[in-house]
Amino acid sequence: MDDIPSDAPTHCPGTQSEAAGKASACQGCPNQNICATQPKGPDPAIEEIRERLLSVRHKIVVLSGKGGVGKSTFSAHLAYGLAAANEDCQVGLLDTDICGPSIPRIMGAEGEQVHQSGSGWSPVYVSDNLAIMxxxxxxxxxxxxxxxRGPRKNGIIKQFLKDVDWGDLDYLIIDTPPGTSDEHLSIVQYLSAAEIDGAIIITTPQEVSLQDVRKEVAFCRKVDLPIIGIVENMSGFICPHCTTESQIFPPTTGGAEKMCSDLSLPFLGKLPLDPRIGKACDEGKSFLEEAPDSPAAKVFQAIMAVIQKRTEEEKMKEDFVQR
Structure with a gap:
């Protein structure tokens, strides 16, 4: 697997080649300088990360093509939901949005400190079975x-994957920044030997968002990252008083469900917009606990159940093959 972007030149030599960033095909590529200066050959950190994450059963990356579609909110509530559903389920949430880290606020952990020990960085625990970094x-x-710049951001992501002492986890949710650039390439490369379950892609119904999601899908396919499914967020507005639903972002081209049908991708569901979600995030609380009977919370629980089922089924297949 070459960790190259979807818009790489046709004759790209690949990042591990001695000609990376120097070949004629590299001229004009936005990644030319990064490819030319990074060390060649397999990064030894890949094996270190694999060993560190051996105690993590499921590893899920949450992606979005465009910012502002609710990706971090979904990541946080997936972690909240998994941890709340079973107190024996150990969950970790890793925020790799280096320039816009919103997870501490959403999880009610702003101002907390990270401590270092002989076994690595200790994540911040927001409950007995939910840790974040x-x-x-x-x-x-x-x-x-x-x-x-990119190399320094990639370096801290490598540290988060290699040096954080998560302990035994059932799920590690990795929240990413929007797009398909340095951070995403680094995550896929560093986790290449760690048996990652796959990606959940978040979108909104309108075509301007779906356009970018198609690019995200192309990225996943190019780097061999399995797609667990697509979630359509902000799919209608449900009034918290009368529960009447209105279309805020009309799906002019059929929305995510049609796109998934066209691209043969799993569609996980439509999450409606509820103003209490934003309020809960601002207050660092779980919307699933604050408004458990809301239509949005019920849909989210259904989506979470599908994610659990699919990842567990795939894990059982892998375990059977390895035997």
């Missing part, structure tokens, strides 16, 4: 800006 815990102020 984010660069937000390493900043001196909530208003600090992370002004880093």
């Amino acid at each position: 984010s660069i937000g815990f390493l900043l001196s102020s909530l208003s600090d800006a992370v002004i880093w």
